Amino acid sequence: MNEMRVGLLGLGTIGTGVARILIEQQELIARRLGRKIVLVAAADRDLQRERDLDLSGVRLTDDAAGIVKADDIDLVVELIGGYEPARSFVVGALENGKHVVTANKALIAKHGEELFPMAADKGLQIGFEAAVGGGIPCMKALREGLAANAIESVYGILNGTCNFILTKMENEGSDYADVLREAQQLGYAEADPTFDVEGVDTAHKLSILAAMAFGSKIRFDEVHTEGISRIGAADIESAREMGYRIKLLGIAKPHFDGDDEYVEMRVHPTLVPLDSQMAQVSDSYNAVQISGDFVEHTMYFGRGAGERPTASAVVADIMDIASGFPDGIAHLAPPMGFVESSRREVPTLPMADVVCEYYIRLMVRDKPGVIAAVTSILADHRISLEALIQKERHASQSVPIIMLTHETTEGNLQAAISRITGLETVDKDVLILRKESAVA
Amino acid sequence: MNEMRVGLLGLGTIGTGVARILIEQQELIARRLGRKIVLVAAADRDLQRERDLDLSGVRLTDDAAGIVKADDIDLVVELIGGYEPARSFVVGALENGKHVVTANKALIAKHGEELFPMAADKGLQIGFEAAVGGGIPCMKALREGLAANAIESVYGILNGTCNFILTKMENEGSDYADVLREAQQLGYAEADPTFDVEGVDTAHKLSILAAMAFGSKIRFDEVHTEGISRIGAADIESAREMGYRIKLLGIAKPHFDGDDEYVEMRVHPTLVPLDSQMAQVSDSYNAVQISGDFVEHTMYFGRGAGERPTASAVVADIMDIASGFPDGIAHLAPPMGFVESSRREVPTLPMADVVCEYYIRLMVRDKPGVIAAVTSILADHRISLEALIQKERHASQSVPIIMLTHETTEGNLQAAISRITGLETVDKDVLILRKESAVA
Numbered sequence: 001m002n003e004m005r006v007g008l009l010g011l012g013t014i015g016t017g018v019a020r021i022l023i024e025q026q027e028l029i030a031r032r033l034g035r036k037i038v039l040v041a042a043a044d045r046d047l048q049r050e051r052d053l054d055l056s057g058v059r060l061t062d063d064a065a066g067i068v069k070a071d072d073i074d075l076v077v078e079l080i081g082g083y084e085p086a087r088s089f090v091v092g093a094l095e096n097g098k099h100v101v102t103a104n105k106a107l108i109a110k111h112g113e114e115l116f117p118m119a120a121d122k123g124l125q126i127g128f129e130a131a132v133g134g135g136i137p138c139m140k141a142l143r144e145g146l147a148a149n150a151i152e153s154v155y156g157i158l159n160g161t162c163n164f165i166l167t168k169m170e171n172e173g174s175d176y177a178d179v180l181r182e183a184q185q186l187g188y189a190e191a192d193p194t195f196d197v198e199g200v201d202t203a204h205k206l207s208i209l210a211a212m213a214f215g216s217k218i219r220f221d222e223v224h225t226e227g228i229s230r231i232g233a234a235d236i237e238s239a240r241e242m243g244y245r246i247k248l249l250g251i252a253k254p255h256f257d258g259d260d261e262y263v264e265m266r267v268h269p270t271l272v273p274l275d276s277q278m279a280q281v282s283d284s285y286n287a288v289q290i291s292g293d294f295v296e297h298t299m300y301f302g303r304g305a306g307e308r309p310t311a312s313a314v315v316a317d318i319m320d321i322a323s324g325f326p327d328g329i330a331h332l333a334p335p336m337g338f339v340e341s342s343r344r345e346v347p348t349l350p351m352a353d354v355v356c357e358y359y360i361r362l363m364v365r366d367k368p369g370v371i372a373a374v375t376s377i378l379a380d381h382r383i384s385l386e387a388l389i390q391k392e393r394h395a396s397q398s399v400p401i402i403m404l405t406h407e408t409t410e411g412n413l414q415a416a417i418s419r420i421t422g423l424e425t426v427d428k429d430v431l432i433l434r435k436e437s438a439v440a
Numbered sequence: 441m442n443e444m445r446v447g448l449l450g451l452g453t454i455g456t457g458v459a460r461i462l463i464e465q466q467e468l469i470a471r472r473l474g475r476k477i478v479l480v481a482a483a484d485r486d487l488q489r490e491r492d493l494d495l496s497g498v499r500l501t502d503d504a505a506g507i508v509k510a511d512d513i514d515l516v517v518e519l520i521g522g523y524e525p526a527r528s529f530v531v532g533a534l535e536n537g538k539h540v541v542t543a544n545k546a547l548i549a550k551h552g553e554e555l556f557p558m559a560a561d562k563g564l565q566i567g568f569e570a571a572v573g574g575g576i577p578c579m580k581a582l583r584e585g586l587a588a589n590a591i592e593s594v595y596g597i598l599n600g601t602c603n604f605i606l607t608k609m610e611n612e613g614s615d616y617a618d619v620l621r622e623a624q625q626l627g628y629a630e631a632d633p634t635f636d637v638e639g640v641d642t643a644h645k646l647s648i649l650a651a652m653a654f655g656s657k658i659r660f661d662e663v664h665t666e667g668i669s670r671i672g673a674a675d676i677e678s679a680r681e682m683g684y685r686i687k688l689l690g691i692a693k694p695h696f697d698g699d700d701e702y703v704e705m706r707v708h709p710t711l712v713p714l715d716s717q718m719a720q721v722s723d724s725y726n727a728v729q730i731s732g733d734f735v736e737h738t739m740y741f742g743r744g745a746g747e748r749p750t751a752s753a754v755v756a757d758i759m760d761i762a763s764g765f766p767d768g769i770a771h772l773a774p775p776m777g778f779v780e781s782s783r784r785e786v787p788t789l790p791m792a793d794v795v796c797e798y799y800i801r802l803m804v805r806d807k808p809g810v811i812a813a814v815t816s817i818l819a820d821h822r823i824s825l826e827a828l829i830q831k832e833r834h835a836s837q838s839v840p841i842i843m844l845t846h847e848t849t850e851g852n853l854q855a856a857i858s859r860i861t862g863l864e865t866v867d868k869d870v871l872i873l874r875k876e877s878a879v880a
Binding site: 017021025028029030031032033034129135136137141145146148149150215275277280281292293294295296297298299300301302303306308309311312313315316319320323324327328330331332333334337338339342440 | 746
């Protein structure tokens, strides 16, 4: 049996985890796979860092480009992150006939449509299970386990930092800014947390999940993306009073309008029922709910980040590719779950046409008639209410009004909000969240 | 590309679902797989039954043995259930060079160790995703997605009937017998519910999961198995008061004693923390928690039975095998997740050596000194208590005492219980449940 020879780009947190598995679990892997996987070389800019791991059998180098070209390497693991030079190294690996495994969601979301055809042309595989949901084998479930289904919806808690912050805000009744500071001190959030808290990381992952679910092309730039930075402790409390918990969800659904097909993709704070599985996903855990026309609801839960869980997913990908190495690669499921030639351009549903239920927090001057004025505008737009809470008077002049609406289109809701904020008794600053009752 | 020709044994509920997917999703399957899967023939004793499905392109027959031998069939789907004649047909299919997919957990649990080597010798695959967890792709997750991990524990709610009954008992405060009757009327429980409610079905599934997790042989007969039929509404209420919910769990863990390795396997009603993911799994849903040394906790949730979810898993298996057909089968993961020659005999840990925390319900005569007598026996056995609840006096002479213990071995606990029931103030009828705090 041919052994599979692996080269690693990046010996940071995840890279060290991958090296650790390949070295420490070598015998277990061979028993499962029937062949050996050998870590031949690893590149990192900092080779002096203490990694608590015996790398004496591994060629260590600061020359990543050398690994991409090396004759004694069959598969390159890219763990550098970001767009460049990661993209160039992956292209180089493919050009040199090497399979690729990566944990880089930004790379796949932005450059996947360049990389997948390149790999397919050369009979090579690209594995990226670790890019979405960390250690959770959710891509494999979607691509292979649920392959007999037309996918009806994907809901994901895909960013551990946001989920950690929201959990802590609820548990402690604290506001966003305070919890963010604490999360940064604990190392759960970056110094510049924008990518995480503004939903960009979730949008990267969602765009990959959506394309895999629907056989469409990855359209990261078209994901409607909102983050969690405007949510206050009072919103979490109000949601709870009404039976909901706020989670940052990535949501993807197919949308059919006669013969026209669209993909709906959005990332935003979302109210989910308190007794749903999704509501129980706390701290830095991730979860993905995938529903199909035959399987109904399924959910996948686990660690979305971290050295060991992410490395688990990277090595699972290496093992999949090794199982078909060197002759059976054509028999693996294609990376995006559909044969490359059958993947289609499917337009993204314009956000104005998306149908949602809404949570609206207005600040109003506490004068007679203001609620009547607001609700009559909603009625004009045929938006009906599920609940309305008027909170007690604040120290300031304005008081919050919280409304939960029944379903309407985003365009209609925004038109109504624009008229409502035109009222002189209503502040311009409105918080709009969305509600999903269909999560399991 | 070669198309894959399928023959179906059994056109009952699941068989009809499988036929439905293969016919209705033919185009979707071809886009995902790059080749066609064709339902060539189907056998059933009752060909007249209304199936609401156009089977005009399919050869219908009551001769299952003919399908097993037919020259125009590459893969046989066994959906007859039970041990025989299912086993003979599967053996026949393998002898005739056909791959096999089955949803039959009893068959795999009892005869898997005969069937897997036979398939391996002939370069054939046996798929059985549908046998455990219905539509949930949990076998694939364990076998492939988590393949880089040494598995540390498997916890599963694997029987929808039991979970439905326990959920209803809690929601309605009803006793077991009443809810069972209702479940039978609704078709959620069989007329003879023994296999489900006494844990046999869960034990079948657990024995398969354990062998796949640890690379050991399937030892269904050695699973310690207890069902839910002795649980009362009062137990569910007492558990809840103490912060737990009762679920019928299948539990498998590896156990190391020096150089000796054992597999711990048990099925019994189990107290899980109310705020765990596992506790939220209600009605007929199934869930499997799998923890590994790198991935930490993961959980898989979905429908554990039913025409459409189970058929989803059967067809996923067919697609996996079709992807490697006819030349790449050797590159699929082996059915039990370990190369057949590396699967080992690992002894089952004797139940007396299993360490648990316990829920004990005693009925005692309400006399002074009885609690002191009971707790002093526990102290003799070095069993310490986490909680003790004495319930209000019943109409009868005896009153229930509920105790939660800290960890001890089953052997030690049983010895103490035997002394306790020897007290003349304590009834012989004791209910012992177990508690698992480690579920996620």
